[in-house]
Amino acid sequence: MLSTRSSRYRVSAAIGSSLVVAGLLVGCTSGTTDPADSGPTNNAENEETGDTIVIGFSGPAADHGWLGAINSAAIAEAAKYPDIDLRVAEGTNDASLQISQVEGFINDNVDAIVLLPTDGAALTDVATKAMEAGIPVINVDREFSSTFAARVTILGDNYGMGVSAGTYICEQVGDNPDAIIAEIAGIDSLPLTQDRSRGFADALDDCGLEVSNRVAADFTVAGGEAVTSQLLSAAPQIDAIWNHDDDQGLGVLAAIDSAGRDEFIMVGGAGSKNAMELIQSGDSVLEATVIYPSTQAADGIRLARLVAQDKALSDLVEVEVPNRIVLNAPVVDADNVEKYLPTAFTS
Structure with missing residues (x-):
C-alpha cells in the first residue's frame, strides 16, 4: 500500500519536475522588465539567436551507457543553437586531468563551463577558481563540496x-x-x-x-x-x-x-x-x-547559454536562472x- 508520506513525495517531485521542464521551454507569455533594467530579462525570446558564447564542456569517460548518453545529448543540444561554440574536453576518469582541462577553459576565457566532475570534491577548487574569474560554472550530476563552485547545479534525484x-x-x-x-x-x-x-x-x-x-x-x-x-x-x-x-x-x-x-x-x-x-x-x-535523466548535461548546456546571455527561465516569474534544479525520478x-x-x- 502506498503510504501518505510516499504519496506526498511523488506528487511534490512531479510538480517540481514539471516546473523545471516548463522553465526550460519557451513560454507563450512572460513577465516583462523595465527596459532600463540592466539585469537578466524574463521573456519569450530565449530561443532567438543571441551573441555567440563559448561553452567548455568536460565530463568523465563514456565507459558506461548512461555517461555516453550524457555526452552525446550535451553535444546534440549545443548543435541546436547557432550562437553556441562548444569546446568539448576528452572524457576522463582522472580527476587531475579534468582539473587541467578546466584550467585550460579558464585560460581560454570561455563564457561558461558545464562540468560533470569525475569527483565533485576533487574538482571543487578549480571550479571555484573559474567562478572567481567570472566564468559561470554549471555543475552536473555530481555535486561540488562548496556552493561557491557553481552558478547552477543540476542534478538527478x-x-x-x-x-x-x-x-x-x-x-x-x-x-x-x-x-x-x-x-x-x-x-x-x-x-x-x-x-x-x-x-x-x-x-x-x-x-x-x-x-x-x-x-x-x-x-x-x-x-x-x-x-x-x-x-x-x-x-x-x-x-x-x-x-x-x-x-x-x-x-x-x-x-x-x-x-x-x-x-x-x-x-x-x-x-x-x-x-x-x-x-x-x-x-x-x-x-x-x-x-x-541522461539529459542533465544537455540541460546544463541550455542553462549555460541562458546564464551567459543574461537570460532567465521564461516560464518563471523570477528573472534569473535558479541556482539549483533537481529532476524527477519517475517509475517506468x-x-x-x-x-x-x-x-x-x-x-
Whole structure:
C-alpha cells in the first residue's frame, strides 16, 4: 500500500519536475522588465539567436551507457543553437586531468563551463577558481563540496530514485510483512549511491519492510554479474530486488538467468532502452526501472547559454536562472513504458 508520506513525495517531485521542464521551454507569455533594467530579462525570446558564447564542456569517460548518453545529448543540444561554440574536453576518469582541462577553459576565457566532475570534491577548487574569474560554472550530476563552485547545479534525484523504487516494491509485495528485499547498489563510496540507498530504506520503512540482503557493484556489467552471483548464493529466497543501475543490470540479469531464479520481481535504475524493452516484453523478472535523466548535461548546456546571455527561465516569474534544479525520478513499468522508451539510452 502506498503510504501518505510516499504519496506526498511523488506528487511534490512531479510538480517540481514539471516546473523545471516548463522553465526550460519557451513560454507563450512572460513577465516583462523595465527596459532600463540592466539585469537578466524574463521573456519569450530565449530561443532567438543571441551573441555567440563559448561553452567548455568536460565530463568523465563514456565507459558506461548512461555517461555516453550524457555526452552525446550535451553535444546534440549545443548543435541546436547557432550562437553556441562548444569546446568539448576528452572524457576522463582522472580527476587531475579534468582539473587541467578546466584550467585550460579558464585560460581560454570561455563564457561558461558545464562540468560533470569525475569527483565533485576533487574538482571543487578549480571550479571555484573559474567562478572567481567570472566564468559561470554549471555543475552536473555530481555535486561540488562548496556552493561557491557553481552558478547552477543540476542534478538527478538520487534520494528520490530510492524512494520511487522502494515505493514501487511496497506496492507489489508490501502486504507480506516477511518479504525478503535485496538491494544491488553501485559504488558505495559515492554520495549518490548513499543517497539512493537512504531513500530506498526510508520508503521500505513506510510499509514495514527493510533490506534483508545488500551488495554493491561498480556500475559495470562484470561487477553486476559477480556480486549478484554472490547475493543469489547467500539468499535462497528473495521477493524483490532493486538494482541501482541498468548498465550493471545487464550483468545482474545474466547472473539471475545463470542461477535459474525467477521467484522475485526486480526494479532497475537509470532507465536504459534495454531495461525498458525487457519491461515491455513481460518476459523478465525486471518489471520496472526508475529514471535517472541522461539529459542533465544537455540541460546544463541550455542553462549555460541562458546564464551567459543574461537570460532567465521564461516560464518563471523570477528573472534569473535558479541556482539549483533537481529532476524527477519517475517509475517506468508496463503501463507507461511506451512514453519513456523513445528517449531511453542504450546500455
